[in-house]
Amino acid sequence: METIVAIVGLWVIVVAGVVIPAYINYEAPPEILFTDTESIELTEFSFSQTDITVAPGTDLTFELLNVGGSQHNFGFSDDNVTERIKPGNTDSFHAGVLTKDRTFFCGIPGHRDNGMELTVHVSGS
Ligand SMILES: [Cu+2]
Secondary structure, three states: OOHHHHHHHHHHHHHHHHHHHHHHOOOOOOOOOOEEEEEEEEEEOEEEEOOOEOOOOOOEEEEEEEEOOOOOEEEOOEEEEEEOOOOOOOOEEEEEEEOOOOEEEEOOOOOOOOOOOEEEEEEEO
């Protein structure tokens, strides 16, 4: 009997230690309040827009057209980037719901440093 009480007691402590902090730290995903689609032309070495301002909670998608002579891509990190877009081709990039400023760039080595960068400003952030 004492063993069962001890096991149940231990289980309650473990569950409380895991579940309660997870509940307290839970952050709901940002709510979509607006949607926006921005068209961007990519070339050597620039984007057709470099500063965009959106309202907090904007679900933002980019429509991309490579008007240059080299391949380019578009994203905000190594894991969040389009495939390489060939000259004359299009792609789209879903940036998600933005709640704070975020910088997007071409991830092909050297391109960002030469100017392929765009900042989305979230108004009020
Ligand atoms: Cu590029």
